[in-house]
Amino acid sequence: MTDAHKTAAETALRTTGGAPPADDVPVDGLPTPLLEPRDGIPPVVATDEALAEVVAAFAAGTGPVAVDAERASGYRYGQRAYLVQLRRAGAGTALVDPVGCPDLSALGDALADTEWILHAATQDLPCLREIGMVPSRLFDTELAGRLAGFPRVGLGAMVESVLGYALEKGHSAVDWSTRPLPEPWLRYAALDVELLVDLRDALEKELDRQGKLDWARQEFDAIAAAPPAPPRKEPWRRTSGMHKVRRRRQMAAVRELWTARDKVAQRRDVSPGKVLSDSAIIEASLALPVDVQALMALPGYGHRMGRRQLEQWQAAVDRAKALPDSALPQPGQPVTGPPPPRSWADKDPAAAARLSAARTAVSELAERLNMPQENLITPDTVRRVCWEPPGDRSEAAVAEALAAFGARHWQIEQVTPLLAQALTTKTA
Numbered sequence: 001m002t003d004a005h006k007t008a009a010e011t012a013l014r015t016t017g018g019a020p021p022a023d024d025v026p027v028d029g030l031p032t033p034l035l036e037p038r039d040g041i042p043p044v045v046a047t048d049e050a051l052a053e054v055v056a057a058f059a060a061g062t063g064p065v066a067v068d069a070e071r072a073s074g075y076r077y078g079q080r081a082y083l084v085q086l087r088r089a090g091a092g093t094a095l096v097d098p099v100g101c102p103d104l105s106a107l108g109d110a111l112a113d114t115e116w117i118l119h120a121a122t123q124d125l126p127c128l129r130e131i132g133m134v135p136s137r138l139f140d141t142e143l144a145g146r147l148a149g150f151p152r153v154g155l156g157a158m159v160e161s162v163l164g165y166a167l168e169k170g171h172s173a174v175d176w177s178t179r180p181l182p183e184p185w186l187r188y189a190a191l192d193v194e195l196l197v198d199l200r201d202a203l204e205k206e207l208d209r210q211g212k213l214d215w216a217r218q219e220f221d222a223i224a225a226a227p228p229a230p231p232r233k234e235p236w237r238r239t240s241g242m243h244k245v246r247r248r249r250q251m252a253a254v255r256e257l258w259t260a261r262d263k264v265a266q267r268r269d270v271s272p273g274k275v276l277s278d279s280a281i282i283e284a285s286l287a288l289p290v291d292v293q294a295l296m297a298l299p300g301y302g303h304r305m306g307r308r309q310l311e312q313w314q315a316a317v318d319r320a321k322a323l324p325d326s327a328l329p330q331p332g333q334p335v336t337g338p339p340p341p342r343s344w345a346d347k348d349p350a351a352a353a354r355l356s357a358a359r360t361a362v363s364e365l366a367e368r369l370n371m372p373q374e375n376l377i378t379p380d381t382v383r384r385v386c387w388e389p390p391g392d393r394s395e396a397a398v399a400e401a402l403a404a405f406g407a408r409h410w411q412i413e414q415v416t417p418l419l420a421q422a423l424t425t426k427t428a
Helices: 003-010 048-060 105-110 121-130 141-148 155-163 183-194 196-210 213-225 248-268 278-287 292-296 307-322 341-347 349-369 379-387 395-404 409-422
Strands: 062-071 081-089 092-096 115-118 137-140
Touching (some): 048 081, 062 196, 081 121, 137 141, 137 213, 141 196, 155 196, 248 307, 278 307, 292 307, 379 409
Parallel strands (some): 115 137
Antiparallel strands (some): 062 081
16 A cells, blocks of 8 residues: 555545535645655656667556546647657656657557546647557546535645645746756656546545445546547637627737738647737737738837738738628628527527426535536536427437437436426526
């Protein structure tokens, strides 16, 4: 039994379902700081030879493997991994540099039949997939915490509340593309996987105690089986401050500026926000300046910006101004689902009544089950079923509709009776 296991055994899990009694809390009320990996900081693996040794070691290891990835969000273009951390019994901890070793498919293949433990798996899986690492089975400790009813589910909070250890939190948002990586960062990275196996084991016991372990496994299987997300359509519409832009030609300017910025950011491999801020895009789109001088007077285009940069942004605005009306974007995005709920009372009062009843029932059930409503059933699924309910409103028909929207079996079992009842609600 590891030290972490001993701590978990001695300290009751602190979920929203009931904090431990006072005599279960450490005397000083403080978690134990975790300052060093138990095996020290391993060397960074950045060559094919070193990677082959890691592959062999992890293939020979036992039990699940803890996996984490560090990106350079806010610094670099895209969401690629700049460090991959792994830990497995019998293999220890490995820190792999995907810059020096861009193809980790051999490592992924060696672990193909192993359960992977990740925290917030959906955040790391896309960048892991890019370098050849795709799990067939996983355990998501963040999602497990949500299902078990923990009020805070960040890794540091979970390790502290479940295992009684405090992780350092100082390097989560640093530029992980930096080379060489400083030793304090590597220590932080190694500690991120140090206790993931211990955390997984403790959470599995707690989920089993609450009767939710099968639910969690269904969720984990759904994440592992999910295909890569398709590229966003018209991503420029997500520019912060877009709600201020009303006219179609102004929208075209946002599109042109966003596209120009994205090309520059991709070419320079920097975060788009470091090339031109969203607020600057919105300012230029609202003003539609006539020339570079007018552009310079706008917030975000000050004296620090070079003439060449100013000219490329003005050229984007000019392209938008020159477009024929037929080529201007339409307001809003194509609606594929129900309208916003705030408009339901006017558009369809009966649907509004159904949604109100369904939301109340789901909220009450989520509270009884001690988990967030969105993990019990997604709000979008509830809206879709209430807006266009099945014809006969029977539980079998509601269950079929939920399955069509991707609800898992356990979710269908829990919410079908409530939604079937809510769909019979009449307007007042």
